[in-house]
Structure formats: C-alpha cells, structure tokens
Amino acid sequence: MSPELAEIANGSVTSPRGFSAAAAPAGLKADGTPDVALLVSATSCATAGVFTKNAVRAAPVLYDVELLAERPGRIRAVAMNARVANACTGAPGLAAARAMAQAAEQAAGLPARTALVLSTGVIGVPLPLDQVAAGIRAAATHLSPDGGPDAARAIMTTDTRPKHCAVRFETPAGMITVGGIAKGAGMIHPNMATLLAVLTTDAAGEPAALQPLLRRVADRTFNAISVDGDTSTNDTVLLLAGGASGVDPAHDGALWRAFEDAVQHVARMLALAIVADGEGASKLVEIQVVGAVSEAAAREVGRAVARSTLVKTAIYGADPNWGRILAAAGAAGVTLAVDRLSLQVGADSEWLTLASGGATAHADVTRARALFQQKTIRLRIDLGLGRAEAVVWTCDLTPDYVRINADYTS
Amino acid sequence: MSPELAEIANGSVTSPRGFSAAAAPAGLKADGTPDVALLVSATSCATAGVFTKNAVRAAPVLYDVELLAERPGRIRAVAMNARVANACTGAPGLAAARAMAQAAEQAAGLPARTALVLSTGVIGVPLPLDQVAAGIRAAATHLSPDGGPDAARAIMTTDTRPKHCAVRFETPAGMITVGGIAKGAGMIHPNMATLLAVLTTDAAGEPAALQPLLRRVADRTFNAISVDGDTSTNDTVLLLAGGASGVDPAHDGALWRAFEDAVQHVARMLALAIVADGEGASKLVEIQVVGAVSEAAAREVGRAVARSTLVKTAIYGADPNWGRILAAAGAAGVTLAVDRLSLQVGADSEWLTLASGGATAHADVTRARALFQQKTIRLRIDLGLGRAEAVVWTCDLTPDYVRINADYTS
Numbered sequence: 132m133s134p135e136l137a138e139i140a141n142g143s144v145t146s147p148r149g150f151s152a153a154a155a156p157a158g159l160k161a162d163g164t165p166d167v168a169l170l171v172s173a174t175s176c177a178t179a180g181v182f183t184k185n186a187v188r189a190a191p192v193l194y195d196v197e198l199l200a201e202r203p204g205r206i207r208a209v210a211m212n213a214r215v216a217n218a219c220t221g222a223p224g225l226a227a228a229r230a231m232a233q234a235a236e237q238a239a240g241l242p243a244r245t246a247l248v249l250s251t252g253v254i255g256v257p258l259p260l261d262q263v264a265a266g267i268r269a270a271a272t273h274l275s276p277d278g279g280p281d282a283a284r285a286i287m288t289t290d291t292r293p294k295h296c297a298v299r300f301e302t303p304a305g306m307i308t309v310g311g312i313a314k315g316a317g318m319i320h321p322n323m324a325t326l327l328a329v330l331t332t333d334a335a336g337e338p339a340a341l342q343p344l345l346r347r348v349a350d351r352t353f354n355a356i357s358v359d360g361d362t363s364t365n366d367t368v369l370l371l372a373g374g375a376s377g378v379d380p381a382h383d384g385a386l387w388r389a390f391e392d393a394v395q396h397v398a399r400m401l402a403l404a405i406v407a408d409g410e411g412a413s414k415l416v417e418i419q420v421v422g423a424v425s426e427a428a429a430r431e432v433g434r435a436v437a438r439s440t441l442v443k444t445a446i447y448g449a450d451p452n453w454g455r456i457l458a459a460a461g462a463a464g465v466t467l468a469v470d471r472l473s474l475q476v477g478a479d480s481e482w483l484t485l486a487s488g489g490a491t492a493h494a495d496v497t498r499a500r501a502l503f504q505q506k507t508i509r510l511r512i513d514l515g516l517g518r519a520e521a522v523v524w525t526c527d528l529t530p531d532y533v534r535i536n537a538d539y540t541s
Numbered sequence: 542m543s544p545e546l547a548e549i550a551n552g553s554v555t556s557p558r559g560f561s562a563a564a565a566p567a568g569l570k571a572d573g574t575p576d577v578a579l580l581v582s583a584t585s586c587a588t589a590g591v592f593t594k595n596a597v598r599a600a601p602v603l604y605d606v607e608l609l610a611e612r613p614g615r616i617r618a619v620a621m622n623a624r625v626a627n628a629c630t631g632a633p634g635l636a637a638a639r640a641m642a643q644a645a646e647q648a649a650g651l652p653a654r655t656a657l658v659l660s661t662g663v664i665g666v667p668l669p670l671d672q673v674a675a676g677i678r679a680a681a682t683h684l685s686p687d688g689g690p691d692a693a694r695a696i697m698t699t700d701t702r703p704k705h706c707a708v709r710f711e712t713p714a715g716m717i718t719v720g721g722i723a724k725g726a727g728m729i730h731p732n733m734a735t736l737l738a739v740l741t742t743d744a745a746g747e748p749a750a751l752q753p754l755l756r757r758v759a760d761r762t763f764n765a766i767s768v769d770g771d772t773s774t775n776d777t778v779l780l781l782a783g784g785a786s787g788v789d790p791a792h793d794g795a796l797w798r799a800f801e802d803a804v805q806h807v808a809r810m811l812a813l814a815i816v817a818d819g820e821g822a823s824k825l826v827e828i829q830v831v832g833a834v835s836e837a838a839a840r841e842v843g844r845a846v847a848r849s850t851l852v853k854t855a856i857y858g859a860d861p862n863w864g865r866i867l868a869a870a871g872a873a874g875v876t877l878a879v880d881r882l883s884l885q886v887g888a889d890s891e892w893l894t895l896a897s898g899g900a901t902a903h904a905d906v907t908r909a910r911a912l913f914q915q916k917t918i919r920l921r922i923d924l925g926l927g928r929a930e931a932v933v934w935t936c937d938l939t940p941d942y943v944r945i946n947a948d949y950t951s
C-alpha cells in the first residue's frame with residue numbers, strides 16, 4: 132500500500148528542501164508585474180525533461196534538450212520569462228537562450244552550464260535579452276524558500292490564476308516532498324497551448340531513472356489534457372531531484388512507486404488546474420476510456436474525443452449528442468469493434484447509459500440533458516476489447532474562446 | 542495538352558447521357574421539402590467508391606463497401622436520404638440500409654443488388670424505412686434527365702445552397718461529360734462533417750482503373766478541404782461510369798489524363814462550394830504548401846494548418862499571427878527544417894513574405910493586416926525541402942460556428 136500523501140498548503144517548487152525562488156518585473160508585461168522568475172537549487176539536481184514534439188521547436192527547448200543530454204545530473208537553476216516565447220527566432224534566438232542561461236548562472240553564482248531556461252509568449256518576436264537578464268539579476272537578490280508561488284505568478288500569460296502545489300509523504304528513511312508550478316491557460320493557449328511545468332523534489336535520484344518516470348507521469352497528466360492535437364513550440368515539463376532529503380527511493384520497489392504516485396499527484400493537480408482555467412471555458416469534461424487493449428490506445432481514443440470541436444460545442448450547449456462522441460472515438464485511428472462500444476455520462480456516483488452495443492440505449496433525454504448541464508461532465512467510454520484504461524480531461528468550446536483568440540498579437 | 546473543359550450551365554449528375562434522377566418528400570424534413578433522392582442509370586455502371594476512414598462506419602457505408610466489392614461493374618442506382626444518418630444503429634440499421642436499396646431496385650425496375658445507398662443526418666436514430674421507401678417510390682415515378690439539381694437539393698442538411706456541376710470535353714471518339722452533386726455544409730458539418738458526393742460520367746470504364754483515379758481525385762479535392770481531423774461516420778464519394786458516350790478513355794494515356802482532369806475539376810468545384818458554404822464561415826482560406834518532399838507530406842502540412850483552431854480564429858480576427866501558422870505546420874508530424882521555412886500571404890498576384898528562414902521577415906504589419914481582411918486568404922508555405930506541393934482549403938472559425946453547433950439534436 133502506498134504511504135499517504137499530504138498536500139502542503141500554498142505548496143510549490145520551493146516546498147522541497149534545498150530550493151529557493153524569486154520573481155521580478157523585467158518590463159515585459161505592460162502592467163509592470165513580475166514576468167521573470169528564477170528557481171535555484173542548493174545542490175546539483177538529477178533532472179529529467181519532456182519536450183514538445185512540434186517540429187518547430189523554440190530556442191529554449193533546443194537549448195535545454197542539448198544541456199540535459201550533456202549534463203543531466205548537474206542542473207542548479209531554471210530561469211523563466213513570460214510574454215516572449217523566443218520561438219521562430221533563428222540563430223539569434225538560440226544565442227539569446229544561451230545568454231539568458233548564463234545570466235542566471237552568473238546572477239546566482241553557479242558554475243557554467245547548470246541553468247535551464249523556459250520562455251512563453253508571442254512567437255516570432257526576439258527575446259529582449261537586456262530586460263530579461265536584468266530581471267533575472269533582480270530576482271537573484273531575493274531568492275527565498277517561499278518564492279515558488281511568486282514564480283508561478285510571473286510565468287502566467289492569459290492564465291487567470293497561478294498554478295502551484297506540493298505534497299509530502301513519510302518513508303522509513305525520512306520525508307520526501309514533491310512540488311511544482313505550471314502555466315497553461317486552458318483548453319488552448321493563444322501561444323499554441325504553451326504548457327510549462329517545473330516539478331521539484333528533495334528525493335535523490337538518477338537521471339536515467341527519472342526520465343522514464345517523468346515520461347509516464349506526463350502521459351497521464353499534462354499529455355492527457357486537451358489541447359487540439361497541436362503541440363506548442365515551447366511545451367516543456369521538467370523534474371529536478373536535489374536530494375536534500377537524503378532519501379533515494381530508487382532502491383526499493385514500493386518506495387519508487389510511492390514516489391511516482393507523489394510526482395503524478397502534483398502533475399495531475401497542475402494539469403487539472405490548467406484545464407479548469409481554460410480560456411472562455413464554462414465546463415470541465417473528464418473522459419474515462421476503459422476496456423482498451425492498451426493504455427496508449429485508451430488515451431488515443433480519449434484524446435480524439437477531447438479535441439473534437441463538435442463534442443466540445445455540444446457540451447457547451449448541454450446537448451447530449453452521444454453519436455458525436457462515438458463518431459469522434461471512431462476517428463482516433465484505433466481499431467474498434469463498433470458493436471462493443473458503450474457510452475455513459477455520469478455525475479458523482481450516478482451513471483446513465485446513452486449507448487450500448489454501438490447503438491442507442493434509449494436513455495431518458497431529459498435526464499441526459501440534466502447531466503450535460505453540470506459544471507463537470509464525466510464521460511465513460513467502454514471499448515469492450517480489453518482491460519486497459521486512461522483518463523483525459525478537456526473543457527467546452529465557447530463563443531468566448533473564439534473571441535479571446537481572434538486577436539492576440541496585434 | 543489537355544482538351545479544353547467546358548462547364549455546363551446548371552450541370553449535375555444527370556448531365557452525362559444515360560442518367561436520370563428525381564427527388565421526393567418523405568416527411569423527414571420538417572418543412573415538407575424533398576428529403577429523398579434517386580439516381581438511376583440506363584446502363585450498368587463501373588463504379589468506384591471512397592469511404593470514411595472512421596472506425597465507426599454507418600450502415601449505408603458498410604452496405605456499399607460490401608456491394609462494390611462484389612459487383613463493382615453492375616451498379617444501376619443510388620438512393621439517398623437526408624436528416625437520418627443511419628449510423629450507430631446496429632444490425633437493424635444494416636437491415637434498413639439493405640431494405641432501402643431493395644426499395645430503390647424495385648421502384649426503378651432494376652435487378653437485385655444494383656443500388657447503392659447514401660444517408661446523412663443525425664447519428665443514432667433508426668432510419669424511418671417506411672417513409673424513406675415511400676419517398677423512393679414517389680421519386681421513381683418522375684425520374685428525369687434534368688433531375689440532378691433536385692437530388693442535390695434533397696440531400697442538403699445545413700447547407701444553404703445545393704451543390705451540383707458538370708463539365709464536358711471533346712475527344713477524337715466523341716464527347717465525354719462528367720457531372721456531380723454533393724452536400725457538406727461547410728467547415729464541419731453538425732453530423733461530423735458528413736460529406737456525400739456522387740460523380741457520374743458517360744465515359745466507359747473499368748472499376749479497377751476508376752478506383753485509383755477516384756482515390757487520387759478525392760485526395761486532391763474532398764480530402765483537401767478542412768474538417769477538423771475528424772472524419773464522419775458516413776463520408777462517401779462515388780464515381781459511376783455508365784459508358785453511354787461510347788468512349789473508353791483508358792486506352793489512351795493523354796485521354797485518360799484529360800478524363801482525370803475532368804473528374805478532378807468537377808470534384809474540386811463541389812469541394813470548394815462546400816467550404817464556401819461553411820457553417821458560420823466568413824472567409825475562405827487557401828493553403829498552398831510547396832517545397833515538400835512528397836505531395837502527401839505537403840498535404841499533411843496543409844491539413845495541420847487548416848485544422849488548427851488557433852489559425853482559424855486568427856483568420857476570423859484578421860490577425861496576421863504568422864507564428865501560429867508555422868507552429869501549426871510544425872505539429873503536422875512531417876519532418877521539417879525550421880531554418881528553411883517561409884510563409885507568404887497573398888491576394889491576386891501580390892505576395893507578402895511574413896517569415897523566411899523560420900523567422901520574421903519584418904513585413905509591414907498594416908499591409909499584412911489588410912491582406913488578412915480579404916474574403917479569400919491565400920497562404921503559401923514553402924518547406925524548402927523538395928519540389929512536391931499540395932493545396933488545402935478551409936474557412937475561418939467564428940462565434941457563429943459555435944452557436945450553430947452548440948445545439949443540434951435536441
């Protein structure tokens with residue numbers, strides 16, 4: 132049995148021992164609020180990263196991928212900025228990402244090649260390096276073990292709320308804490324759904340063990356929230372393990388599973404906070420896909436439903452149009468047996484069957500409509516083919532979403 | 542050089558010799574207008590079909606696929622209905638599709654297993670067979686060589702205009718005519734973008750030669766208009782070659798290419814009519830992708846841009862947000878060299894370069910915004926990798942689209 136996870140009030144990336152952070156205004160946000168953040172670890176961190184699969188990768192992604200390939204066990208800092216993505220900026224953009232990392236290393240008194248960088252904002256605009264570097268130097272002067280929430284606030288773009296949390300759990304060898312911050316702003320962020328997340332822990336670890344763990348966690352959390360099939364130029368999830376707890380969970384199978392649970396819990400909380408803060412979103416949709424031959428197949432079906440604009444508009448309109456949901460599932464590119472498909476909609480412990488055997492279950496329409504009017508809609512699709520399952524989250528598509536996204540750069 | 546194609550005024554599926562059609566009201570449309578159509582050929586037709594790739598296939602698709610596998614050279618009729626898709630209807634749905642075909646064969650005095658069926662409308666509702674069969678019998682009483690446009694009107698769902706056209710061209714052996722009807726209703730039809738098209742010709746042909754021709758034509762026309770990555774349960778494109786012209790173009794390479802050009806011309810006109818009639822659409826977008834290593838790769842990139850809701854909302858808002866367009870191209874799953882990417886926006890013969898070498902081209906923003914305010918937006922993406930190209934069409938995403946789709950079944 133997993134040890135119990137305790138959520139930490141106002142938790143963040145600085146909840147695990149050994150981490151400090153701060154934010155500062157660099158003049159990128161028009162209202163003068165902090166737009167640059169710096170996270171520093173007292174020790175070298177074993178670090179894992181999951182990056183966008185987009186063929187157009189932003190300069191900070193290129194920089195981080197190269198640095199992590201070279202020195203995955205020596206990371207000490209993460210420098211972040213909002214408003215400018217430093218994407219589609221060519222060779223000067225890559226030089227700017229490198230200079231941003233150097234500014235962080237110098238400001239925090241760290242060795243060269245120990246800082247990662249994260250940027251989010253408009254694509255195609257050069258990074259204002261002097262401003263960003265000055266902001267990083269200002270942040271370095273007031274690094275604090277309470278600075279995580281400020282960092283979360285600094286990287287917000289159209290997010291309406293900062294996203295940060297942390298959990299801890301006891302082990303026979305001592306307490307392990309896992310924390311995180313993220314930004315996303317909903318169903319689809321104006322900058323191509325850019326999702327940034329930094330997870331930290333005071334557990335000890337090896338990069339080679341942390342990387343597959345982070346991949347699994349990301350697939351079940353950040354990659355399970357809907358975006359529309361597109362991936363951003365800048366999407367990045369990092370996990371830094373500093374080791375200040377003195378506990379290395381890798382040496383005990385049960386402990387390692389508990390550690391993965393803790394990382395997944397933090398990642399899931401951040402991912403759900405991103406969906407709930409969706410642009411123009413009025414409803415949260417949880418799509419459970421069960422009876423699949425593999426977890427990957429289940430997730431593909433869930434993602435196909437989650438990115439269907441027809442499903443999302445029907446949910447906005449509280450229209451229990453179950454045919455659209457099955458048809459969206461059918462377009463996932465996964466082999467299905469239509470006559471085994473069933474669909475339920477639920478609220479709390481009540482489930483109403485809308486379709487079974489791939490055809491109507493003659494559900495009461497009034498009841499179905501009432502369930503689709505909830506703020507949180509739960510759909511359960513049974514493929515009837517196996518025992519694997521996955522959960523995907525999305526939000527509805529509203530006229531407000533179109534309005535928010537119709538004019539962004541200019 | 543291809544012979545010149547002449548467009549036929551008010552052309553349709555009944556423009557080629559040997560075809561007749563009629564429509565009739567079966568009581569499916571609430572306003573009592575015709576909702577069932579019957580197309581009949583005086584001769585057995587060599588027939589090709591391209592069907593939805595959705596794993597959830599509607600009963601008429603299952604029926605037609607089976608019949609075409611068995612008797613591709615013996616088709617005499619196509620029976621069609623609007624309002625009810627006969628999808629997600631289980632074994633009774635398949636029996637209903639078969640009965641609908643039988644009703645057409647009996648009403649038109651044709652041999653058994655010579656009629657194909659097409660349905661479009663709400664998913665999950667049983668086909669009202671008695672009404673549909675009565676409608677088919679009524680239509681069979683007034684089949685006419687001028688009936689094609691009536692058939693096009695009968696299969697409209699949220700289409701605001703019927704879609705039909707025809708072309709003809711001279712050959713040394715005589716005139717060949719190609720015609721067609723289609724329904725679509727825009728960017729995404731409420732019933733999962735259901736697209737139905739029937740193409741007819743009085744050329745003679747063999748199913749084995751027509752099938753790859755129709756596949757190529759469909760990829761360049763109906764599969765090159767945006768839908769959102771989803772495919773409908775019912776999407777079907779048929780090509781019937783009756784042979785009444787006495788000309789078989791397969792025996793001459795140049796003639797075969799001219800014939801393919803004619804079929805493609807008709808298919809392209811119908812496809813563009815579908816996009817232009819998009820739900821809530823205010824703009825037509827043509828995406829030219831050049832410099833690709835293959836036509837398929839070019840089309841994938843174009844489709845990725847065409848289905849990006851961020852691109853579509855930016856175009857609705859006349860926002861020249863070129864970074865979103867390159868980022869959407871990057872998400873196509875096609876290998877790209879970012880530093881070779883360029884993007885232009887055009888109107889008539891003027892092209893403005895927005896990005897080159899994967900970075901900004903410092904275009905005049907006022908001019909760019911003016912070009913994005915046109916009713917037809919042309920984008921040209923050069924991948925800089927090869928010589929293949931493709932064109933994809935889409936429309937913008939507007940608040941009206943969301944409103945139209947938020948409530949459909951109930």
